[in-house]
Structure formats: structure tokens, C-alpha cells
Amino acid sequence: MPALNLETLFQKRLDSVKQRIRATRHADDVMLEISADICRLFNADRLTLYIQDEGPSIVSRVKTGLNAFKDLRLPINDQSIAGYVAHHRRLVNIRDVYDSAELQRYSPNMHFLREVDRRTGYRTREMLVAPILDSNNAVLGVIQLINNRSGEAFGEMEEKGITQIAETLTQTLATTPQVTSKILNKYDALIKMQVLDAKTLQAASQEARVEGTNIEIILTENYGVTRAQLGQALSLFFDTPYEPYRSERRVPEVALRKLRREFLESTEWLPLSIEGESLTVMTLDPERLQSARTVDNIFQGYQIRYLVTTAVDFQATLDHYFGQSKPSNELSNLLSNLGEDSDYGTDHDTHVEELDAATDNELVKFVNKVIMDAYQMGASDIHIEPYPGKNNTEIRFRRDGGLLNYAEVPYHVRAPMVTRLKIMADLDISEKRKPQDGKIKFKKYGGLDIELRIATIPSAGGVEDIVMRILAAGEPIPLEQLGLTTHNRERLVDVVSKPYGLFFVCGPTGSGKTTTLHSILGHLNTPETKIWTAEDPVEITQKGLRQVQVNRKAGLDFATVMRAFLRADPDIIMVGEMRDAETTSIGIEASLTGHLVFATLHTNSAPESITRLLDMGMDPFNFGDALLGVLAQRLAKRLCSKCKEAYQPTPDDIKAFISEYADELRHTPAWQKDPNGEAKRLYERWVKEYGTDGKLTLYRAKGCSHCNDTGYRGRVGLHELMTATPALKKLIQERARVAEMFSTAVAEGMSTLKMDGMEKILMGLTDLKQVRAVCIK
Secondary structure: OHHHHHHHHHHHHHHHHHHHHHOOOOHHHHHHHHHHHHHHHHOEEEEEEEEEOOOOEEEEOOOOOOOOOOOOEEEOOOOOHHHHHHHHOOOEEEOOOOOHHHHHOOOOOOOOOOHHHHHHOOOOOOEEEEEEEOOOOOEEEEEEEEEEOOOOOOOHHHHHHHHHHHHHHHHHHHOOHHHHHHHHHHOHHHHHOOOOOHHHHHHHHHHHHHHOOOHHHHHHHHOOOOHHHHHHHHHHHHOOOEOOOOOOOOOOHHHHHOOOHHHHHHHOEEEEEEEOOEEEEEEOOHHHHHHHOHHHHHOOOOEEEEEEOOHHHHHHHHHHHHOOOOOOHHHHHHHHHHHHOOOOOOOOOOOHHHHHHOOOOHHHHHHHHHHHHHHHOOOOEEEEEOOOOOOOEEEEEEEOOEEEEEEEEOHHHHHHHHHHHHHHOOOOOOOOOOOEEEEEEHHHOOOOOOEEEEEEEEEOOOEEEEEEEEEOOEOOOOHHHOOOOHHHHHHHHHHHOOOOEEEEEEOOOOOOHHHHHHHHHHHHOOOOOOEEEEEOOOOEOOOOEEEEEOEHHHOEOHHHHHHHHHOOOOOEEEEOOOOOHHHHHHHHHHHHOOOEEEEEEOOOOHHHHHHHHHHOOOOHHHHHHHEEEEEEEEEEEEEOOOOOEEEOOOHHHHHHHHHHHHHHOOOOHHHHHOHHHHHHHHHHHHHHHHOEOOEOOEEEOOOOHHHOOOOEEEEEEEEEEEEOOHHHHHHHHOOOOHHHHHHHHHHOOOOOHHHHHHHHHHOOOOOHHHHHHHOOO
């Protein structure tokens, strides 16, 4: 009976609130006049009301308790909770928005936007969200209740109540000026231009809401409105010039180096050009962008000129800047033209002069397109692989350590394509029997300021393979963002802060050694410190560093540069690679005479680096005195943050995980004395550092459009830091075996590559398959 009375009282109060909502004129009245009553009715802490925007997105009205965030725009998709509700038109009741496993029961792509909590200090827990739909089941908005003050999840009574509130809000939002007037006013000029009438524009607006798409797409596809006409209407509405998509536009360097595609796509703007202190920007809504001061905060001190564009023009320009996950229509057209053109010749009649002079030649455009797409897709290498006879030539990109198919080129253009690349790299086009290597400065051929290291290799069937490494000039990553565990970062900072000594970073080609060294140098780079670097090539530049490019053809090798550095009053010296005894000897000498020396080595692990250097003939006593430490590094594939799937490991899974982690600890005194106790303490530490509610959560790859259905996107560093302790220095001087040095280092606190990788698994960054793949002993 008490439960019935409670429901009756709730319904009575609910009817009163609904009556007040019916008396309001639009969404702002609801938020300003009734939001507090709605919160009291549901015993909720806060309320957010979203309304459907003119595009496939929803935008919040003023929210109770969150007045600092007056305009939160969310796309109608599975990425956010409110966006999911609008997209699927279904109610969602969540107990804890920080519980990834609970969110992923709705969708693997759903995430809670924690940024608002981080900025305000507020902790969101429970969330009850319902869609607001019109009679045609089109989305008008979303109502969201946050945090049940009882600390429990919202119940069935509250679910029924918020559904009734949403139904009552339908009439209010249907007449809200922000939902109707702005959309119609933006394109009002189309009526004045006699492109369409008011009734047709109203119908197009309704269709867009029902289909959850942008009204511009409806107008162009269903009503024959051209992009130019849309642009003219927007220009008149915003009193701002219209800027269309231009295929010949040069991509400004800042767009690719400092801005992420996801950020620009969500904030709906793109930088077009920078001239002196003037910046030109393309956007869908100049008024909103100016009021948000998004561009002003990023480009402080610049005079900003805003140009309006259509949604289609914006998307095309965005793809032009950052490329696409698969060949675009532009690439398909170029390939089609290459396939139809019979004037390119064969392997024996390439017209070099014509290829070099005809800048509008389809082949020239195609080569430039391949390089630009590779850079914009985040590839590190471009592989051009021709096959004998009339077989097509394959082009593949290496990204995140793996190769991706990009395109196939008709067989009859393989020789002209190779010739074109040789011309760009200033190589001998007549030499096809010997390997050649060189560099391409792409800025003179395309819109990107990048260099490519090119290698040509004769292969079977009288053809030549080409591999190009993209050397994109970049900035150092801050040491805090390098992906080091807290344990390794603290030890690394302590070691490299010594006034003199020798420190190595080792690993195979492409494992990020140079990036790590520059992060360390960035940490040490102060006005009172003189730093010289010798590199081949110089990929990362830093203000304050004096960087020298090695040129062996001119007699400028690492050893020569090192001797010059010692006469140039250095505090810190960085050598790209110590590959010979002379360079290593100079490095040891410099470290013993008061300099801090950094270098890279191509070795598999930290202890193996020591034996490699001793095998070069280094004096073990001098080397032992000079050594500060060795950091071994690998790159493992990172789980895609958009689709990775959380799961709870079984007790057997945890037991096997601990057993594999402890493989390299079993010979340490602590594990030999009490293996069960050490395993228990290890598990307790993991739960404390990485667990939630006393449990560990692991993640596995799933696959989505964001990661090309691979389950992985990006890479994460695995690190093995061996510091030169007195015990280790003694072993070096005694020329001890690698196994003995390894055991001593682990006993003194070194995490091996595999151990560090397994910690990254617990952090949700990668999985065991990827760690095993790069940590083979």
C-alpha cells in the first residue's frame, strides 16, 4: 500500500509539472522556470535539455548547475550517451557513467564525456536520458537527468515519468525558435532568389529532422538546390563571404601539424591560410565560432577572417586536408585516366622530358596524391611494388607497424612512375641495375613541407621496387606524454638529470628511439644549457638545440661531428647512432670529461647493448664508469579507443597472466623465497593501481570504421630501463654474461619490455597478443 501511495503522489506531482510545461513557449522557458521542479520530482541533482540542431547534432540549453557550459554540441551517433539516445530514439538508464562495461552494453562506441566533470570538479554517476520525438518519430531533442540523490539507479517509476515529460515537451520544442526559425532563416534567401518557396523549405526541414540528416543534403539531393545557391544564401544570412571546396587548395602546414581531424570536425571549422598575422578560417557557423572564441584561443594575436561554407564543401575540404581511409573518388579518377592513357609508353620508351615538364600530367598528379594521402593517413612508409609482365603495380602504406593496401597501378605506367620519383629525388634515371637512395623535398611539388627518404631496389623481372620513408618535421613529445609508467618515468628523470655520463636508447628501426631522445632533450633544454646533436636525418627540430645533419658523401660522419662538438663547448651531446668503435670511444671520452652524452643503438634489450659495446673493443672500466643507463624500447599496436571491448578476466585468466608476468622474476631472491606471497602482492598492487571496485578489467580488439575494422589504431611504447647501479657497473667491469646482468637489473627494480607491456595491458592500452608480438626473447 505505501508503494501505491508513493506512485500516486509522484503521478500527481508529475501531472502538475506537465501542466506547467504546456504553458511554456519554448525550451529556454522550461530550463529557466521549471528545471528545478523537474529535478525535485525525480530527486535528481541536475537536468540537461538538448534540442535538435539544423545538422545531425543536438545542442544543450542552459543547464542547471553547469552554467559555465552553455553550449554543448553533440553529434547524433553512438559516441555519447545523449547522442545515442537521439540516434536510436530509445530511453537509457545508467547506474554509473564511468563504468565502461555498462556503457558498452548499449554500444561499443559509447563514451561518457568526462571533460565537463574534469573542468568543474563535479562527479557524474547515475543518468536517465529519454528522446523527445514528434508525431512522425523525428527527434526534436533529448532530456537528461543526472545523479539520483539517493545514490541508487533511477527506478522504473522514474523511467515512466521521464517518458511522459518527454512526450509533453514535444509541443514546446516543436515551436522553439532555435529549432525552427534559425534553420528557415539561414536559407530564407533561397525563397528570395526564387530557388524554392516557403512551403518547400518547411517540408525539407521536416524531412531532415525525420531522417536525422543535414537539411543541406535534403535540399541538394531532393530539391535540386546547388551548392553555389546554398553558399549564396548562407553568405547573405551571416553577412560573410562564401568559400567553396577547391581541389587545388594547398593544405596549410599548421592544419596537419597542430590540429586533429576529430577536433576540427566537431567544432566545424578549418584554417585556410596564414599570411603574416592574418588567419583565414572556413566554418559552417561564423557567429557561433566567434562567440565561442575557439579559434582566438588557439591562434592568439592573429587577425581572424571568417568565411562561411556549406556542409558538403566543409566535408570535402576536410577530406582534402586529412585524406580518407580508402582511396577517394579523386584517386579513382586519376587511376582511371592512367589506365586509359596509352601514351605513357612501356618500360623501354619513357619520355622523361615530358613527364618532368607536364605539371598537369595525370601521372604527376597521381604521384603527388599518393604522397599526400600517405602523410595524411599517418603512414610512416610508402611501398611501391611492381610485378613482371603485365601485372599491376601495388602500392602499400605502413601504418602503426603494419602494411595496408592503398591502390593498384596499371602495369604500363610503372616505369614512368619510377622515373618521376627518381627525378623528384635527383637520382640517376638511366641506372636501373643498382640500388640508389636519395631524398625528396616535397614542398616544391605539393602543398606539404615534408621530406621523403627514397630507396630504389632492382627486383626480379627487370623492375624496380621503391620504398619511401616519410620524414615529417615534427616537435618533441613532452616527457610526461611519452607513455612511460610512473615507475619508469621517475627513474628516467633521475638518471638523465646527472651532470655527465653516457645514456643509450636501443631498439630496432622504427621503434621510436629518436622520438624518445628528443623528449629527453626537451626536458633538459634550458637557456643555460648548450646542446649539440648529430643526426641522420634531422626529423625533429627544437629551439635551443644546435642540430647537425650527417653527410657521409661530404666526409661528415658521426665520428667527425663528435670531434667537432668537443671543441664547441657543449653541455649535452646527442649522437644519432653509435655504430662503430671510433664514435663510441669519442662518446665515452666525452662523458668522462664532464659531458652528458646520449646515443641510440640497434640492439634487442638493455643488457645486450652493453655486450655489443664491449665487443666493439671498449675498455670495460672506462665504459662502466661512464654508463648512466640504457632504455630499450618497442612499439606495440594500441587498442582502438572507439571500439575496444571491456571484459572481466576469470580467475584462471588472472593466474595465467601473473604466471607469464613472473617468468622473468623467478630467479630473483624474493620470488625464489616466497613465490605465492609475491604473486599475491603483485595482484594486490595491480588491483590498487588499475582496478575498479576491487576487480581488474581487461580489453580486447573489436573493430570499427575508425580503425578500419582492425581493432587497433596508433601505437604505444613499451620500455625497459636499466640503470647503471654499482652492482651492474661491477658486472660490466668483470665482463659478465648477459643473463647475469639481466638478473641483477630485474632484482634491482627493472621492468622488462614484456613486464612493462603487461602493465600497459592492465591500463587498457593494448592486449597480450601485441605485447607478445614485439617482445620475443
